[in-house]
Amino acid sequence: MSTTKTPLALRIVGGDLPGRACGAYDDVHVAVQRGREPDGAVPGDAAEAVWEFTVDTVLAPDGTQDFRGPYVHGRRGERFLYLTWGEWPPGGTFTMFRRAKLFLDDLPATALDRGAAEGRLGLTDAHGLPLCAAVRPPRIRWTTG
Numbered sequence: 786m787s788t789t790k791t792p793l794a795l796r797i798v799g800g801d802l803p804g805r806a807c808g809a810y811d812d813v814h815v816a817v818q819r820g821r822e823p824d825g826a827v828p829g830d831a832a833e834a835v836w837e838f839t840v841d842t843v844l845a846p847d848g849t850q851d852f853r854g855p856y857v858h859g860r861r862g863e864r865f866l867y868l869t870w871g872e873w874p875p876g877g878t879f880t881m882f883r884r885a886k887l888f889l890d891d892l893p894a895t896a897l898d899r900g901a902a903e904g905r906l907g908l909t910d911a912h913g914l915p916l917c918a919a920v921r922p923p924r925i926r927w928t929t930g
Contacts, residue, residue: 793902794900795838797903798904802827802830802833803909803914812873815870816868829915840853867887868885886920903928905925905928907924
């Protein structure tokens with residue numbers, strides 16, 4: 786297996802946030818998950834949430850591209866990013882209550898060639914709650930610059 790890492794710049798843009806108080810939750814925030822921790826938390830009543838970070842791509846033993854790095858979760862062939870939702874009261878700690886998975890195999894093929902991709906999605910589900918579970922196109926729209 787190749788150990789050559791190629792960086793892939795990702796930008797995730799979330800709109801239509803559900804609000805700071807939603808369902809049974811108060812002080813709602815959303816973040817991209819880095820390892821086990823929230824990174825770049827945005828209040829649930831913000832106009833927009835934007836995260837920019839880099840993941841690495843490497844050549845897998847079967848010749849396909851694989852993804853690596855602290856933002857990447859899941860098994861090879863099923864890699865994804867987490868958007869994590871939690872309550873985060875002033876002076877308190879982030880307590881996760883749900884997550885959404887953004888699958889990296891949904892990236893356009895040109896993303897690897899260009900070294901960058903942007904995903905745009907709404908962050909409120911059909912019930913007015915924070916978006917969770919598997920998020921796949923067309924719910925997320927991936928583009929390359």
